Structures are given as structure tokens and as C-alpha cells.
Amino acid sequence: MGALIVNYFNNLAANYSYLLLYMKQCLLLILWVFLITSRAIAQDQTVSGTVQDENAQPLTGVNVVVKGTTRGTTTDANGAYQLRARSGDVLVFGFVGYQRHEVTLGNQSTLNVRLDPDNQQLQEVVVTALGIKREAKALTYATQSIKPAQLNEVRDANIVNTLQGKIAGAYITQGSGGVGSGSRIVLRGNRSIQGSNNALFVVDGVPINNSTYSQPGGDFGAVAGTDGASNINPDDIADMTILRGASAAALYGSQAANGVVLITTKSGKAGRVSVDLNSGVSFDRPFALPKVQNQYGQGVGGVLDPSKGDSWGAAMTGQSYTNYLGQAATYSAQPNNIRDFFRTAAGFNNSLSVSGGSDKMQTYLSYTNNALQGTVPKNDLVRHTINLRASNQITSKLSTDAKITYISQKIDNKPRTGEENAPVFDMYQIPRNISLDDAKQYETTNNLGVPTPTTWPSTLNSIYQNPYWMLNRTAINEQRDRVIGFLTARYQLTPFLSVQGRANLDKYYDKNEESYSQGTILWANQPGGKFIRQNIITTQKWFDVIFEGKNKISDSFQIDYRAGAILQDSRFERTTSTADGLNLPNRFNLNFGSTLSLGDDFVHSQTQSIFGQATLAFKDAIFIDASLRNDWASTLPAPYSFQYPSIGASAVLSDLFKISGPLSFLKVNGSYAQVGNAASAYLLNTNYSYSQGAGAGFISRDATQAIGNLKPEITKSLEFGIEARFLSNRLGLNLTAYKSNSVNQLLRLNLAPASGFTDQYINAGNIQNQGVELVLNGNAIKNDNFTWDVTFNASLNRNKILRLSDQVKRSTLGSTERSANPIVQEGGSYGDLIAYRWQTNPNTGQYVVSAAGLPVQTTGLEYVGNFNPRYLLGLTNSFNYKGITLRLLVDGRIGGVATSGTEMNLAFSGIPEVTAQHREGGWVLPGVTAAGEQNTTPIRAEQFWQTVSGKRYGWGEFFTYDATNFRVRELSVGYRIPLPKMFIKTAQLSFVARNLFWIYRGSSILDIPGLGKRKMWFDPDVNLGNGNFQGVEYGTLPSNRTVGLNLKLSF
């Protein structure tokens, strides 16, 4: 049957213009098949009763089905149900999160049932692609669910960061844009060079826009933008399921090759009105700051020079001197000047929700307020989220569901990330003897009343400025208003077939402003200062119609199936206005601009799709699943069409065969899927761009050659899994192995510029990811007073670039030749880092040293490591003792490297701790000269570090670290306050903490003779941005340690 449908859809795909006609025919076929296979049933008696949960509270929405038939109903607001059955029938009660309950009916007319919670989530219903709810055991691919409590207790401004360590196979890094910065979640390895590797975020069945509009593509830096996922309010989440592989996500088509994070938000429950309050306060401090020396202050060559920003001066012994401000001062170490620059950032999260309704109508209303500070002073985020959901049962057959979420978010003083005149990087440069009190004297007012920067002993006064000037005289502010809403109508055509139509809108307005006062290095070139305003409107519309049905073919065979059509339309509209120069100094509005320029961006694309999916079940234990989807994408050349299938099977062996012993459940599954990606808009034709310039401006031909025969990218993915439970489900194991190949990659390759184009797009390449994921959970102790649960996840991924193209064997992931460069190279792995290294003698392996006794650089950039972890591990222990709960998450990674451009840059100026050694000279590097003679020339630290770091450009190997690390990621200790019977039903108070401390950190990869290895001081989880340029830390913000309190009240 599955094959028949697939075949039918194959034909159907051949000519889209007859879609509707075909859909009718298809439907006819499906209906006909199922109608003749449905058997007529005599209904003898009426059975009624109530269903309660473990606390004797009524359960609403429980499915009650007569086993082996399609007859069924759901419980109402009071947990009551009624249906017709005959004696001997088996009634099956099923509800998400509860163990399935079966009762064989005798002659009674009342049947009350209490359901036990299913902690193992074994028999549960899982929300899958497009919001389709399916039985977990029927799935032919791996999924993993996260409980909402794990998302809204120990918090982060971006919910994505709270997934860290909890999902097998997920590698999460956060951008360096301060509070609310975008994050990157990669499932099962990187696969796209030009495109995003970020998982798709789906809320209530529909993908939301998760783009980040401003992204550092190199380590000079940028304003790291906010992403779309960070707007999701954890307090509104009812369920989160991660679909790691393409098989699981195939129905999402184009965007799903990277896996999906499926979020279901809360909806109202009939019956009692419940009010929930979740209130949290948290405090952040920087978790990983540069390790600096505190022995030597300003100067060069061991001589104190208060005009210098470098700290190669005399030893600080409390001498009296005249400082750079011309004031009498004491020359002494300021060991905390960097740390004290950062503030303790307070965060307040308050969420109030009201849920309730009748059996005909349920509503959920919530308001959440997040007021969060960043550790960089003045960096604040305020977010309001209002969420209203209304579900209606209009007639017995027609129901509607609607939601509207309004998000208003304001971020003030976002710190610029990267190396070039960004406040944090400026701060790291502070000479070791300068106090923050000195630094705070950052400006004077000139005779025209305009603030002017005070002299500042910068290490490079063309690039770095007093950090307090940057804090107080520049601002990057963002405001976002976002509306996400949907409207769904569902009609039960027959007892076994329903149709659902859905319209979804995700629209946001961003207003981003940057202001730079006159005198700001690099960013304000013109008199008066600079002001930039961007207005961005992002619109994503989604409409779908889905037929869904379920039939019993015979006693052993059952089929469920979906077929539908989707239209998705995305628009991005941006206008950028720049006032470069202000006629009124430091008045940041376009009205005062002396030179105004405008930019206008507009990107529009549309995808139309039809799909079919069917699962054939044999004895409710063997499942065969197939899907086919056809897309028509506006970004492709005519006929715009491409299609991709998926097929899978699973078998619950423990249901098929009698098992005994400790094994209580055993399932195996396998699946194969293809997912297409239609690429971005406007690649088909060569365009000419107008740009402003002298005279009336210019027209130039775009330097990237168009690709008229653009093909969609295809990811082919194969996975096998085994799921086993032992000792009455107390111990569970979930093991998945996968392999995916991404082919027809849209690669942007360099062309000989002499051809008139610097780049061309081609479809080529084959990037392979292979890996294994393991989730173990166990119920170590379970008795009335004490429970101890353990969840462990582990994963490994191996990436291989099997092929790029005939012409090009290497592609870069960002532009830099400064510290290290992430590349993609045939034969290598995605994210190999190449950098300049210390030359070694090819025969003896000894370091090569110059006549001056200094290291000699390799002639080219060489491999120093790969930025991806080799293994990811996470371990959660939860304890529950008489209302006291303790949850501890320890996670980490093994393998991979990260290069610190920050340390490279600072080393030139004598700031890192390691540079304090060998200052006085006499350091002889044990190496050989090019001629092979043993080196005997002594050097000083200053010479050494200035050789291997040219300041802004250096030899990456010296600053590359093994990024292996383990830490206590999350801790929460909760206490359920015992309450007398009153209107507060439950109250739980928790102490929560994130990034508590390191358990292990890797060291520098190079063991420099005379210095040894250094422990990694930075947090490799924080990157410049959340794009594909990863593995290089250069002026990124420190990650944070968070402690806080959380109070949950239910009324």
C-alpha cells in the first residue's frame, strides 16, 4: 500500500499544474482502498467512565479506542468519555506521557481508569514533522525529547544554549554578541559550505525564521546579530523533540537536511483553570577571561614608557612615575583591571500563564518578561512575550486552533565582537599597570563642547581605543517586534479521515541602530560622527492542507497515511541608511547627517510542495514507513521541480517474540532518506549592481558568475537504531548509527578573475558524515522517598570531504590569514584549521631557529587541527528526596582544537601570563639553524613573542589549544514547599547555576621549550558568530557563569 501511494505520488509529481486534479484522484484512490477494507461493526453497548492521572486529577484529551477498530473518542474536560463497544472488546487508553492502558470489556457499562505516568516515554506519542503526532515505537528514526523543566529553570537568554549537553549529537556554540546573541546548533556534523548548518526550528508544526542578519565572516569582527530561535520563550514550551537526521525531517524538505528542533507550545486545558508563575533571578559573571601577567607594566625593552600600550616595560615594584595622563602615580600591578571591567549582570525572568476552558473551548494566555543584563556594562536586553492560544471544538467534526505570539525585544549597547576596536578587545589590551580609575578618564570636552578622547596608551592607536570611550560614546541598539501566529481548522471527514488546513505567519520588524561619536577610531571617519539605521522586515508565510487517515486492513495490518500540499513564501526587506558625518556632532539621527547614503535589499522566494507519507503496521509491532515529497522552488530554473523520498522500517521485537529475563523492550529500526535544498534566490542570472560613488555613481557587473542550471542540494542519509529497555524499563538504551552524504552542494568556487568573474557557483561535492549516538537512561534507585535517575548521552561524528570539484580542491569558511583559517579541503574534514607553524627539520624533527635564535615560520599555512569535537558527552543525574530535587549536568567534548587570536594579539604586547617568563634574556631555544647547527643564541621573551605574533597577524600554531573540556554545566537544587490547602497548589523554589566550574581543560598544542604547555583559558563554546566561520577565538566575549534562584508557583 505504501508503495502504491509512493508510486502514485511519483506520477503526481510529474505534472504539478494538475495538482488539484491529481489530489482529488489520489484521495479518491485512498478512500476507495480504505473504505472497502474497513469492516462494518456492530455496536452493542454504551460504555462510559472517567480517566484520572496518578494524582486522581481528571485527564483531558485521553484517546480511548476499541482495539483493532477505528472507533474511538477522547475524554472531555472532566476526564469523562463515552463510546459504544461490545463485551470482549479491548479498550485502549492512550495519552502523551502516560503508559498505555488496556482493559478487556466485560458486561459493565462504567469503566474508570487511572493512568500511570510513563517516565520512560516509551509508548508515548511523539510530535514529528509538520506537527504530526505519531506513536514513538512506530518511528523508524531517532528522536530525543527534552522536558520543559530542563529549559525554563536554568536559563540562558538564548534557549538554544540551554540544550547544551542534553542532546546526543548536538554541537552548540554561541555567538559573541552579548546578551541575546545568536547561537549555532549543529546536529550530526557540518554538511554545507555556503549554506547554513544550523538545525531547523519548528514551532507548532511550522518552521520559524531563524536567520541571523549580521554575521562575522572573519575575525576582524562584526556586530553579531540576533537569531530567530532566541525569541522563543521557554515558559511557553510544552514539549521539545529533536529530529536529528534527515529521515525524521524529510517532510520538511528543503530546510531539514540539518535536522529539526521541534517545539510544541502550550495550549489550554479544559476543566480547571490553572495559573502558573515562574519567576527567576540570576547573576552572571565572566567565566573565562585572558590569563595575564602582573609583573611588568607599560613600556618596551624592559624600560618603563607611560606612552606605550604594550607591557614590555620595567618590573612593577610600586615605583613613583608620571602616568600617561601627566599625573603622579604609582607603577604597580592592577591584577583585576580586566575582570573588574565586567559587571555582575542581573537577569530577571517572570512568566505568568493562565490556562483553562470548557470542553468546547480552551485558552492559554501567557505573559513573559525577561530583563537581562550582559556582563559588558550597559548591555541590556528586555523582552516581552505575549502568547494567546485558543482551541475550539465547533462541532463534533470541526475544530479550530489558533495562536498569536507577540514578542517585543530591545537590546541596548550590544558589544561589537572581534578584533577591531570592540570594547572587550580594547579592554584586554589595557597595560598591566593602568587602573580602571585611570581608564575611566576617557574624554575631555573641547572648546566647542564636543567630547574628545583623552590620550590613551594603546597597543595600536590606529585600531584600539579606550574601552570606556567605546562603552559610553558608541552604541549598537536593536529593537525587534515579532508576531508569530497560526490558524488551523480541522475537519473529521469520516471517522478515519480528517483534513486540516493551516495558515501561519512569522513576521518581524527589526530596527538596528549604530552610533559612533566623533573621535571613534575606525568607525567614525567623518566630522560629527556616524549613524547607521537599518530597518528590516522579515516575513515568512506558510499555508498547508493535510489529509490524514488511518485504516485497519486486516487483523494484522493497519495503515496510517498523510497527504498534503504546502506553500511557503519568504521575504526579506532591508533598508540601510547611513549618515557618515553629522552636521551636529554626536546627534544620532538621520536628520543631522552630512553625507547620507541608502541601501535597499530585497529577497523573495517561494516554495510549493506536495507530499505523501504512509506507515504500514503489522501486528502493531512491525512498521514500514515511506514518504515522498515534491518541491517547486522559485529559486530553481524551470520547471523548478525536484523530489525526494524516504523509506524506513522498525520492528518492536519484544512485541513480536516472547521475551524473558531482564529485557523488557527491544526495537530495531532503519531508514533511508533524501532531502533537497533549493538554494538561495537570484543565482540564475548575472546581474548588474548600482552603487553610489563619485559623479552619479556606478554600475558594475556582479563578480560571481550565475548558475543557469542550478540544481538543488541533496543530502542522502541512512540510519540504523536499536532501542532496548531492561529491568521493567528501569534501564534504557538507545543507540543510533548514521551516515549521510551531501551531494550537489552549491559551492561557490573561485574562478580565474581574468575571466571577468572571481567566483562561480557549481553543484558538486560530496561531504560525508558518519557517526554514532548513544543515549542511556537509568533509574538507579526508586523507592517512595528517594529516586535517582541518570541520563547519559554520547556521540561521535566523523566528517570527510570526499569530493569538491575537478577545478577546486579547497574552499575557505571565512576570510582571514591572521591566526588560523577554517577550510574545507578534499580528503580532509569540514573545519580543518590551517595556520602558520614553527618550521621543523624534515629529517630530525627538530625546531628550526634563525641566526638570531628565533623560531622560523613555515612557508605556508599548515594543518593544526579541526574545530569539531571528536566526541560529545553529557551526563545528567537527578535526585529526588521528599520534595527536594537535585539535578546536575556535567558535559564536555573530547578532541578538536580552537585558536586564540586574542592571545596571539596580546602576546605581541607582553600581556598574557606566559610572556612574563624569560624577560631578562638568556633563553636559548633548543633548535637547529637551517644549516643544521645547534642554536646557541639567547633571546628575550619580547623578541620571541613579537616574532611568532606580528600583533594582528601571527603564527596560529603557537596559540592553538586542544579544545577538550569538561565542566559542570548545570546545577539545580529544588525544594517543593509543603503548603496547606489553599489557593496556591504547588510551590517550588530552586537554586540554579550554569557553567559552575571546569573539570578539565585542554592545553596548548605546542610544547614551547622553556615554557611548556598552557591551559586553555577561553571557552571554545563561544565563537565570533554563529555562521560557518568557527574555531577561531579573536576578541570574543567571555562566556558566563550564572547563579540564580527560581520560583514556580501554581494556583
Place this chain on the structure above:
Amino acid sequence: MKALNNILQKAAVVACLSGSMFWGVSCTANFDEINTNKTKISTIGQSELPYLFAKAQSSSTLSAGNYQIGQNLFSDQYAQYFANIATYFPSDRFVIRMDWIGGPWGVIYTQTVPQLKSIMDNTDPGSAENALASIWWVWTFHRWTDYVGPIPYFKAGEPAQSVPYDSQQVIYDDFFKRLTAAVAVLKTKTSEKPFGSFDLIYGGDVNKWIKFANTLHLRLAMRVSKVDPARAKTEAEAAVAGGTLTTTPDDDALIQRSNKGGDVNGLSIMSPWNEFRMSAAMESALKGYEDPRLPVYFIPAASTNTYEGLRNGLTSTQLTDPANTAATNSRVGPRWDGSTGLETRQNVMATAEAYFLLAEGALNGWTMGGTAKDFYEKGIETSMKQWGVTDAAAIAAYKASANTPIAPNDYLKSPALTNIPVAWGGSEAVQREQIGTQKWLALFPDGFEGWAEYRRTRYPKLYPVANSDNPDIPAGGVLRRIPFLLVEQQTNGAEVQKAVSLLNGPDKVTTPLWWDKN
């Protein structure tokens, strides 16, 4: 069956309703329109050609950041107009950073060449517009062949996976032919204003373009004077007969710059970055000659209020010495101020150069229409006026001056650059050095031309570069060319291999170009 019909009817209604609601009748009919980029132009017509010409002019002269990575970090240093003070830039020590210079190389081939080809393909070969594009083609390409030697030329801008290189000799041959043909066309179009105000140099003034083309012709003829003296003489005399640039500032070719779109003067935008300062060579000559152009070219050092320069090729550690920092050396002149100088017009080719070329031609015995001494002094006078020195007495005194360059008292305690005075000398050898030295001073800050002429003539007698980090060349050696670019080796490798045979030497910085006979 009745029930089934009923169901089907409902299903069909829902499907149709939703279908028409979503897509209307036709589904993908508007896809081509959706996939048309409305912020761009998809077809080019006659009315767009002027914009293309303006882009060609702006791009090949290297505005904004391209000026640094194409010129300032390379030829400006090799001509010793400036010395590097950034500890992280190795090009002053002969390391050719291919990732930087690859940028402007790409700019030329993708932002100048396609524009000029479009114009030449879409206009009558006998039109003034076509002639201007052809002249600009020559100006653009001569700077890059003089950097590298063989370059993709005849097939440049033709979409292909590989593009062949052409030898410098055949490229120069085409230069001469193009300039001759363009001038012939322009002589019949003197009443027209091709491209009008879109011509950012002369505003479409055909007579000036004729002079420009002839002066460029003379420049190129002089360049080949050692490798092909006979051709040089013929080409030079023909160019001079047609009339070269004569007056400043009227004839000077200077291109407009604008804050709009970041199309700014490249030297100005980078001056606040404090990555380069006056060279010791400039200090020695300008101070020694008591040159009135000194305060135009440079600003006194911030910490000493005197004009100070430093030697080219200092190491990172040497650059941290107080004598070699931004504060203790002279920044480029006030017209290139980082905020007020962003729209300062950029030199393309100035009249003074024409007189120095005439002087050298006369010394070669070519028919130049005057004596070497007169042209030499006219060159000095024109350069002074070009840079705003109008005091006739001061100019006269300078011309007659017996001053010689001085020892700059720099970090390396360098000697004086040379010992020749300004006043016209008695021997041909002295006269040639004087022309070379004064032309070098006049060409400032055009490193492209300054370095090319240094390689041809070895004038002025520049300081040896203090250190070399390039194993192919010792400290004090003379850099002869930029090697074939890495981007070309990566994308056009086979053709680059073939091009090596056009070099008459290995693909190194020490291999002289075709016209470089030193």
C-alpha cells in the same frame, strides 16, 4: 456509495478552496518574477554605459581599501615613498602577501575589464566612447603588466575556466596600437563630450583625452627604451607630435573621489590607521633639497614636530623602537587627512611627468621639440605648481639650488640618499639621475609608476631595504616584480605554468620584466 460521494465532494471543496486560496489558478507562473532581483539590473542598455565607464575609472585607480592592498603595501614601499610601520605587515621586507594583492587583481579583472568590454562591444569602434574605453584599457593594464609581467590580456574578461597569459612584449605592442587608433578617432570628435560628467577625470573633454593618450603613449615608449630603442623612439616621437599634457592644473589627470558609497581616496582613508610613514629616502631628498613640497607631502612627526622618516624593511621588533613608531615619524600630508581628505582627487597622471619624459627623450636624442634642460626645469616648475607652490622666486631658487640630499638621522643612521643637486648638471649621467630623482619626487604618491621607473632607470638611488624575509632575495636586493598571483595558480594553474615560459626566468620576485634591462 452515497456516503462516499458526500465525502469526496467535501474533500474536493476543501482542496479547491485551499488550493485557490494559496495559489490561484496557475502555480509557478510567477516564479520567474519572484526570482528576479529587484535591487539589481538584469540587462544593460546604452543609457547604462556611462555608469560602467565611471566604474571602470574608479575601480582601476583603486579607491578605499583596495589602494592599500594593491598599491600602498607594495609599490608605494618599493618606490620608497613610504615605509611600513605596522608590525604585522611583511611586504616591506619583500614578502608578497598574495591574499592582499589578489584583491585588487580581482578588482581590475571583474570591475574594470567587464565594464570596458561592455562599452567596447556595445559602441561603434569609431565612436569617442569606444576610444575612451580603449585608452582606459591601456592605462589599466599597463600598471598590472608592469607589476607582474605576462598577464591575461587578449582573452581577459571572456568567461572561461582558464584564461591564457600573454607576453609583456605583445601586450605593449597592443598598447601602442590602441593608443594610436584611439587618438585618431578622438581627433574627429573634438566637439563631442563622451560620457560627459560620468567621465570622472576630464568630464568628457576630448582634447584633454588626446593629450592624456599621447602622454601615456610617451610613458610607455620610454618604458621600452632599453629593450627596444628603435620602437621606443618611433612611438615616442609619434606621441609627442600629437601633443602631450602641457599645463597644470588644467591638463592634470585627477580622478574624483566621493564619500558616497565609500568610493574614497585610498591614501586618505588609511592615513589614520597609522600603518605607514614617510620613508627615510623621502626625508633625505625633501629635507636636503629644502623642497617646498615637503609640507604638502608630509606632516611633521607628532612627538617632535619635525619631518622624520624611517628606512624600509625594518623588522617587527625594530618597529617597536621609539625611533620607528607612528608618533616619531611623519604622516602623509594634510590633503590626505583621514576625515577631510576622503574626497581629495587622486593622481592618475600629471603634466609634470610629461615634461620629465620629454627631458629624458631629448637626452636620448629623440625629436621632442626642446632641450633636456628646459624640459627638466619645466617639469620641476609644473610639479611645484601642481602641488600649490606658486612663489616664482622660490621655484627659481629651487631650480638653481646646489642642495643635495642629507643623512636622515634615522634609526639605522643612514647616509644621504645621493649627492646630486637640483641645478642641472654637466654630465649625461648626472642629468639622467637628476631627471629620475626629480620625476620620482613629482610622481609622489604614485607608487605604481615610481617603482616601475626605478626598476627601469634605478633612479633615484634608493636605500637598500634593511631586511628581507623572502628567502628568494637578500636584504638590500631589488624587487623586480610581483610573482604570479596565488589566486591565479589556484584557479588558472595550467595557464600560469605556461606563462612562466613567457618570463625568461623563474617565477620569482628577482626575475626582471621584459623591459627591465638592469
